[in-house]
Amino acid sequence: MMPDFRLYAITGENFHPGRSLLEVMEEAIQGGADIIQLRDKTSHKDELLQKAKALRALTRKYGIPFIVNDHVELALETDADGIHLGQGDMPILQARQRVGNKIIGISTHAVEEALLAGQQGADYIGAGPVYATQTKADVVAPVGLSYIREVAEKSRVPFVAIGGIKLSNVDEVIRAGATRICAVSEIVGSENVAGTCRAFLAKLDQGGQGV
Numbered sequence: 001m002m003p004d005f006r007l008y009a010i011t012g013e014n015f016h017p018g019r020s021l022l023e024v025m026e027e028a029i030q031g032g033a034d035i036i037q038l039r040d041k042t043s044h045k046d047e048l049l050q051k052a053k054a055l056r057a058l059t060r061k062y063g064i065p066f067i068v069n070d071h072v073e074l075a076l077e078t079d080a081d082g083i084h085l086g087q088g089d090m091p092i093l094q095a096r097q098r099v100g101n102k103i104i105g106i107s108t109h110a111v112e113e114a115l116l117a118g119q120q121g122a123d124y125i126g127a128g129p130v131y132a133t134q135t136k137a138d139v140v141a142p143v144g145l146s147y148i149r150e151v152a153e154k155s156r157v158p159f160v161a162i163g164g165i166k167l168s169n170v171d172e173v174i175r176a177g178a179t180r181i182c183a184v185s186e187i188v189g190s191e192n193v194a195g196t197c198r199a200f201l202a203k204l205d206q207g208g209q210g211v
């Protein structure tokens with residue numbers, strides 16, 4: 001069983017030049033991010049291993065889950081709490097055999113994918129991209145709030161809304177039914193990372209009805 005969460009922060013080092021990965025992610029955690037994912041498409045193997053080990057130690061210090069994007073073996077090697085898979089990555093059933101009871105999350109962009117993920121034993125699903133995003137190059141077209149409404153109604157697996165989510169638009173995502181929010185650029189690219197996390201959490205507390 002995975003612990004529930006509300007604010008999922010994913011790394012994005014391009015968005016904070018001059019500030020270290022650990023400094024930014026620690027600020028996010030101090031602001032209330034309660035699950036962290038290492039997503040890094042450019043580092044070489046050794047560098048990726050060092051980053052994963054460092055984030056593992058940081059998340060352990062704060063007692064929150066650490067998820068590795070894409071790399072199942074890296075998740076195992078660093079004793080991460082889980083793995084996040086894309087639709088084109090290792091299938092859930094195969095990943096489950098490899099990672100045992102670690103957390104498995106998977107991206108979904110349509111309700112059929114969400115339902116299948118539930119049947120196959122995913123622990124959570126990403127639902128998105130809600131809006132256009134500059135962070136992921138090969139992403140599908142925005143699924144919009146209608147997908148959030150649908151997944152909120154039909155998914156038996158916890159879902160987190162992702163993709164282009166900002167403080168300026170998150171209220172409508174929450175009103176559409178999201179109770180967990182994930183953001184990359186809005187969090188790690190912020191001049192006040194902890195404050196941005198606190199603001200996301202306040203909006204979740206207010207059920208998207210804040211002024």
Ligand SMILES: Cc1ncc(COP(=O)(O)OP(=O)(O)O)c(N)n1
Nearest residue numbers: 069084085086087107126136162182
């Ligand atoms: C929480 C969460 N949701 C979706 C994604 C996207 O994963 P994926 O489709 O594998 O794409 P990449 O992140 O690998 O580009 C995610 N990472 N996290």
Ligand SMILES: Cc1nc(C(=O)O)sc1CCOP(=O)(O)O
Nearest residue numbers: 128129133135163164183184185
């Ligand atoms: C990594 C990722 N996955 C998505 C999906 O919909 O599966 S959208 C996305 C990028 C999210 O970054 P930002 O918060 O900066 O838009």
Ligand SMILES: [Mg+2]
Nearest residue numbers: 070085086089
């Ligand atoms: Mg992936």
